Amino acid sequence: MRLFIALLALACAASSSAESHWCYEIQAKEPNSICQGPDLWPGSCQNKNYQSPIDIDTDEAEVDINLKPFTFTGYDQKKTWLVLNDKHSVKILLSDGIYIAGGDLPARYKAEQLHLHWSQEENMGSEHSIDGQHFAMEMHIVHRKETSSADAENSEDKIAVLAFMVEVGNQVNEGFQPLVEALSSISKPNTNTTMEESSLWDMLPKKEKLVHYFRYLGSLTTPECDETVIWTVFQDPIKLHKDQFLEFSKELYYDQEQKLNMKDNVRPLQQLGDRQVFKSRAPGQLPSLPLMALVVPTLTCLVVSFLQ
Ligand SMILES: *[C@@H]1O[C@H](CO)[C@@H](O)[C@H](O)[C@H]1NC(C)=O
Ligand SMILES: [Zn+2]
Numbered sequence: 001m002r003l004f005i006a007l008l009a010l011a012c013a014a015s016s017s018a019e020s021h022w023c024y025e026i027q028a029k030e031p032n033s034i035c036q037g038p039d040l041w042p043g044s045c046q047n048k049n050y051q052s053p054i055d056i057d058t059d060e061a062e063v064d065i066n067l068k069p070f071t072f073t074g075y076d077q078k079k080t081w082l083v084l085n086d087k088h089s090v091k092i093l094l095s096d097g098i099y100i101a102g103g104d105l106p107a108r109y110k111a112e113q114l115h116l117h118w119s120q121e122e123n124m125g126s127e128h129s130i131d132g133q134h135f136a137m138e139m140h141i142v143h144r145k146e147t148s149s150a151d152a153e154n155s156e157d158k159i160a161v162l163a164f165m166v167e168v169g170n171q172v173n174e175g176f177q178p179l180v181e182a183l184s185s186i187s188k189p190n191t192n193t194t195m196e197e198s199s200l201w202d203m204l205p206k207k208e209k210l211v212h213y214f215r216y217l218g219s220l221t222t223p224e225c226d227e228t229v230i231w232t233v234f235q236d237p238i239k240l241h242k243d244q245f246l247e248f249s250k251e252l253y254y255d256q257e258q259k260l261n262m263k264d265n266v267r268p269l270q271q272l273g274d275r276q277v278f279k280s281r282a283p284g285q286l287p288s289l290p291l292m293a294l295v296v297p298t299l300t301c302l303v304v305s306f307l308q
Contacts, residue, residue: 026264043224050227051270052218053127066104067280074098075200084192091115109143109160137166158228165237175202183251209236215278221267
């Protein structure tokens with residue numbers, strides 16, 4: 001009898017942990033769904049002040065001259081990456097030797113993984129929006145702060161995520177083909193495969209374009225939504241062919257039975273609250289005040305001497 005009760009307790013524990021598993025709204029809405037949609041996500045996801053994603057109002061973003069270009073290390077490494085369907089997204093596991101620094105980050109950050117968020121619609125699949133506009137997809141490259149001391153474990157800048165918007169067009173993005181071609185091998189959750197050889201640069205916009213970005217402090221966009229993320233949202237989007245974009249929602253599934261296509265894996269927008277969003281200074285913008293202080297008298301002198 002005791003054994004029976006113990007087994008029953010075990011079974012209950014197992015089923016309640018399955019019940020309490022988090023999921024996206026589209027999954028929570030399914031008939032007979034028992035998963036927890038975004039309104040019920042655990043941990044810091046509820047009632048916190050520095051959550052992500054947010055809408056970025058470009059007029060409200062303040063120029064920060066410290067937001068200089070990043071230094072990318074190992075982004076050119078060509079590898080046959082392991083890519084997996086982790087039940088919530090498609091994720092590429094990155095190997096050692098890939099880092100970012102600069103961009104006003106407080107340390108060097110080591111790349112861990114890359115994943116995406118998407119919809120079947122071209123204006124719904126990004127987590128962040130820019131001036132109220134969502135994009136077709138959003139790609140996140142997740143990096144962890146390099147630190148020797150354990151006390152930094154809970155710091156607010158433990159993670160740096162580079163976020164790229166994805167726009168749909170009519171040109172094939174060859175750099176994305178290795179990932180797109182791998183999707184049909186990982187339709188079911190918790191499966192993995194290796195991609196044809198490629199580098200991170202193959203998947204990104206041209207390096208020169210990566211000087212334009214937005215910066216704010218926020219959270220992970222999946223449970224437990226830890227408020228430990230330095231967000232960098234690049235202005236220039238990645239461009240995919242429509243067919244490449246549609247492969248994600250067509251080939252990938254949330255469930256083992258392949259009933260629910262993986263799409264709309266997007267957390268709803270969160271309040272900005274009292275946070276400030278910053279932006280890097282674009283070339284061609286007015287020089288900063290100290291420089292103006294030099295330029296204006298010089299020009300005045302020139303004009304005056306010309307008039308004499
Ligand atoms: C990839 O799949 C294999 C076999 O299905 C499994 O043994 C392995 O643990 C998986 N790797 C990862 C990182 O999920
Ligand atoms: Zn993400």
